[in-house]
């Protein structure tokens with residue numbers, strides 16, 4: 001189905017050759033620099049995970065999340081806060097997308113065994129312990 005797999009192999013091979021070549025030319029110090037660069041890139045990527053999530057999901061407050069992530073992301077509070085914001089508001093958006101249906105439809109159903117109200121997602125009834133799957 002995917003005929004482009006060899007491009008990835010090719011890119012990986014070229015990248016490997018370049019990295020190995022770089023280390024051989026630049027020596028041990030070069031390897032240290034390379035590792036530092038890789039660590040910095042990973043660090044930056046990790047730092048901007050909330051922004052990446054927000055942009056990827058087209059979050060309605062993505063600008064706010066980006067700003068919070070950018071200015072306070074280096075603090076644990078700012079990072080966790082923007083991450084939670086990026087994920088939480090998205091759940092609201094999902095509800096909005098489902099619209100009126102979600103307003104009228106409750107998230108509960110009736111257990112077929114004991115007729116008690118239980119959650120739609122329940123796999124086991126919390127009243128009679130019967131399996132619903």
Ligand SMILES: [Zn+2]
Pocket residue numbers: 111112113114115116125126127128129130
């Ligand atoms: Zn039941």
